[in-house]
Amino acid sequence: MRISPKFLLTTAAIVTLAACSSEAPPTAADESSADAMMDSAETAEPGTIVDVAVGNPDFSTLVTAVTAADLGATLAGEGPFTVFAPTNEAFDKVDPATLSALLTPEKKADLTALLTYHVVAGELKAADVVKAITDGGGTATLTTVQGAPLKATLEGDTVILEDAAGGKSKVILTDVDASNGVVHAIDTVVMPG
Template structure:
């Protein structure tokens, strides 16, 4: 009888040990599955975030200053110049920038052969300087520029991307004009063309720093 009790206790102990072992194994498997599920969820989240970031980047590029110019039939010469100077990449980036964009007519007013000369590979540095003179860091809308002009005794000096200056004023007709380094005036003919990385103002003259 005593032996039977011992056998019974032994069996119960064995069952108890086995059950604990099985419970621990099940617990470990559950933890492993949970970790794998979390890792998979994190991976999916990262993939979704990367996809969204790529979509936002593409959308921004499609509405960037470079895209605004490329979609304008009046700025084909400017676009060709920007590409030749390899500034199209910069004008797709976050910015913000304010670009005073000369129209095709503005380029046509330059002395004959000027554009062709500037577009030559050996004149890339000069072309870049000319184009950079039309770019102002920051987002300067016409309303903001008007405010700055009025607050500064009727003029405001804009600092360009190539460390030049443009003197902004308001003429008798109420239009904003820009005087370049040669003392020649350019008029904003279309203002506040919105872009994802700044603002574009159309001007009727190709401006020169000197």
């Protein structure tokens, strides 16, 4: 059976708590992937957030999920938005059965909630997020478009997002400019609860 990108995106959307909270140290493959994403981001002229995602093969699962949830027009809209975009590897951590279920028409509302939990209204560059963490005494609370908060902290120089379920995700690439905001790549899908 061939697994479609929509299937993978849906599975990523419903990451289990164990998958969300597992943290493996970055590997050479992770660093190579981040370097490739950076090279792609630096050579392309900024389009919308959707254009940025579509133009980068590391976000193909995310694009499939955004399409399944009918969020393309919204994320291509005026904004500005800050998107914490899960990479394909982040979606690979999600239970396939869960992702498959999310991609069904009956679970469209759940998929939309999951995806909008990765979006913050306004443009927050990496320096803005770090400043908010510092100003907050080591923690910043980011209110997502979905409505639930994401907690941001620092581990060394790395921004860590903690979701409502206690799962953690590392920001692995920052400040990919778009005409309607900014994209930061993350290594794990965050869950609204």
